[in-house]
Amino acid sequence: MIRNRIRIPIIVMVVFFIWHPQLAGSTVSDTTKNEPNLIVIGAFFNGTQLTVSGKIGIENDVVVLVSGKQEALTLKKKGKALGLLWMNLGDVHFKKVPNLYILYSSKPNMESGASNPNTLEKLGVGFKYLKKEMEIEAPQAERDALANEFLKLKQKHGIYASHPGEIKFGQKNETEKSFTADVWIPPQIRVGEYEIKVMEIHDGRIVDTSKHQLKVKEEGIPLMLSSLAFNQSLLYGFFAVLIAVAAGLAMDFFFGTGKGGGAH
Amino acid sequence: MFHLYLPIAGNSVNVLLIFGLGGIVGILSGIFGVGGGFLMTPLLIMIGIPPTVAAASDSNQIVGASTSGTLAHYKMGNVDFKMGILLLIGGVAGGTLGVQIIKVLRQTGNADFLIKITYVLMLGFVGSYMFIESLQALRKKEIPATGPKRESKYAQLIGKLPWQTEFEKSGIRLSVLMPLILGVFVGILAAIMGVGGGFIMVPVMVYLLRMPMHVVVGTSLFQILFTCVDVTIMQSYSNHTVDFILALILLLGSTLGAQFGAKISKKLKGDQLKILLASLVLIVMVKMLLDLLLTPHIMLALKGGH
Numbered sequence: 001m002i003r004n005r006i007r008i009p010i011i012v013m014v015v016f017f018i019w020h021p022q023l024a025g026s027t028v029s030d031t032t033k034n035e036p037n038l039i040v041i042g043a044f045f046n047g048t049q050l051t052v053s054g055k056i057g058i059e060n061d062v063v064v065l066v067s068g069k070q071e072a073l074t075l076k077k078k079g080k081a082l083g084l085l086w087m088n089l090g091d092v093h094f095k096k097v098p099n100l101y102i103l104y105s106s107k108p109n110m111e112s113g114a115s116n117p118n119t120l121e122k123l124g125v126g127f128k129y130l131k132k133e134m135e136i137e138a139p140q141a142e143r144d145a146l147a148n149e150f151l152k153l154k155q156k157h158g159i160y161a162s163h164p165g166e167i168k169f170g171q172k173n174e175t176e177k178s179f180t181a182d183v184w185i186p187p188q189i190r191v192g193e194y195e196i197k198v199m200e201i202h203d204g205r206i207v208d209t210s211k212h213q214l215k216v217k218e219e220g221i222p223l224m225l226s227s228l229a230f231n232q233s234l235l236y237g238f239f240a241v242l243i244a245v246a247a248g249l250a251m252d253f254f255f256g257t258g259k260g261g262g263a264h
Numbered sequence: 265m266f267h268l269y270l271p272i273a274g275n276s277v278n279v280l281l282i283f284g285l286g287g288i289v290g291i292l293s294g295i296f297g298v299g300g301g302f303l304m305t306p307l308l309i310m311i312g313i314p315p316t317v318a319a320a321s322d323s324n325q326i327v328g329a330s331t332s333g334t335l336a337h338y339k340m341g342n343v344d345f346k347m348g349i350l351l352l353i354g355g356v357a358g359g360t361l362g363v364q365i366i367k368v369l370r371q372t373g374n375a376d377f378l379i380k381i382t383y384v385l386m387l388g389f390v391g392s393y394m395f396i397e398s399l400q401a402l403r404k405k406e407i408p409a410t411g412p413k414r415e416s417k418y419a420q421l422i423g424k425l426p427w428q429t430e431f432e433k434s435g436i437r438l439s440v441l442m443p444l445i446l447g448v449f450v451g452i453l454a455a456i457m458g459v460g461g462g463f464i465m466v467p468v469m470v471y472l473l474r475m476p477m478h479v480v481v482g483t484s485l486f487q488i489l490f491t492c493v494d495v496t497i498m499q500s501y502s503n504h505t506v507d508f509i510l511a512l513i514l515l516l517g518s519t520l521g522a523q524f525g526a527k528i529s530k531k532l533k534g535d536q537l538k539i540l541l542a543s544l545v546l547i548v549m550v551k552m553l554l555d556l557l558l559t560p561h562i563m564l565a566l567k568g569g570h
Contacts, residue, residue: 043269044268044276046276078560078562085380086557086559086560149562153565187267188274188275223271225509229500229504229506229508233501237496237500240324240508240511244327244331244511245327245328247331247516248329248332248335248515249332251332252335252336252523255520
């Protein structure tokens with residue numbers, strides 16, 4: 001029997017924040033212990049890479065899913081007005097859609113390939129499964145098309161991604177092989193808690209699962225500005241105007257036309 | 265490399281790209297006296313900034329750009345404060361009215377349609393009229409710094425209005441009612457279209473108030489400064505959509521650009537300025553028309569934006 005053999009050292013490499021550049025939350029573990037995995041969003045955050053690695057059975061495959069909380073979302077639906085002009089023609093409400101969905105798998109064809117066309121869907125992961133699960137307030141006939149467009153939009157924004165066949169296998173012995181997934185976390189990730197789920201697959205079934213928490217938080221200037229913008233919004237507005245006016249005056253002072261003079 | 269995280273937009277951007285965008289729009293702002301919101305917001309959306317954040321942060325950067333631009337034009341003697349304040353009073357009243365109109369339209373579900381059609385028609389009309397008029401003027405080799413001054417019925421009509429007063433800076437005599445009424449008109453349109461209104465205000469000043477082009481640019485910037493201060497504070501307070509970091513990078517580029525723009529503006533003749541602005545307005549109009557006619561790649565969109 002294959003039991004809890006997945007070892008997932010998760011290396012959260014990240015991010016320098018302003019004034020005190022330092023690696024944040026960099027942890028390496030070779031056990032299944034839940035390490036405090038953390039992404040710190042500092043002033044220079046531009047996405048980060050997360051390395052998920054471990055060992056699975058020699059004949060098995062592996063799927064890594066990084067996902068966020070389910071939420072409700074309202075988007076604008078495009079349609080033709082007067083049968084000619086494309087424009088936003090009303091709202092569409094989506095429910096039960098995760099705010100991040102990044103999927104890596106060792107096999108290239110687990111979702112759409114000819115040999116195992118719906119493996120991921122049967123396992124409860126992948127875009128086809130998401131389509132089935134999401135709730136859309138729209139007539140049944142439009143539902144499928146809207147779900148497809150939703151997935152396209154999220155992929156365009158970088159917060160949904162599927163990387164089939166992008167988990168690499170390394171050393172192996174008679175019973176086990178090691179794997180590594182270099183998971184790209186986009187800069188659009190929001191502050192909050194996320195889940196890293198690693199599934200070991202054998203013959204179309206999940207034989208082992210491992211879950212890890214991933215925390216994302218802001219520090220330095222981003223944290224300062226977010227809290228000012230959301231907690232003292234009027235002050236933030238005045239501050240934004242003052243700085244803008246000061247920058248305008250400073251530019252004029254350093255670069256401008258001199259004391260009351262005309263253009264050169 | 266050169267990336268900075270924007271906490272309100274929730275994305276990171278290339279600083280040089282944003283600085284460059286700000287610079288280009290700042291040059292246009294300085295030359296023509298338009299805020300540039302109708303250009304900048306779509307560009308920001310294209311590089312991945314959420315539409316609501318793009319529009320609000322752009323207003324913030326216009327505050328900086330128009331401060332610098334207004335000052336540069338003031339030093340050249342190109343700001344008619346009397347006219348600017350009257351237009352501003354009308355604009356605030358019109359803007360408030362326009363916001364109410366758009367609320368009613370949203371409830372009836374026709375708002376987006378009306379906004380887009382108004383946009384394309386206004387841009388098309390204003391752009392074509394300015395282009396043709398300036399081209400004719402350039403061909404005749406007349407170099408009038410002011411708009412046409414025929415004794416038309418329009419001229420006779422505005423001459424009969426009460427409370428005529430002298431606008432020394434612009435060198436014209438007009439009824440106080442004219443800038444107030446036209447300010448209301450531009451304010452309504454600007455609120456409906458969700459823009460500062462510079463590209464409507466400039467032709468209104470040139471053709472309906474008959475101000476000299478160089479005074480138009482400085483006065484328009486002065487008026488835009490106050491409009492955008494109001495929008496920045498309101499958007500920060502109500503919607504939390506002003507990304508200060510984004511605005512700061514944009515305005516470093518745009519204030520620098522606005523200074524260049526003001527100098528370029530001084531070197532160009534009135535009709536050359538008008539024909540350039542007309543071309544710019546027509547290009548934006550064609551781009552919007554294509555967006556309306558071509559099938560979109562994705563049939564869903566985020567809410568907000570111009």
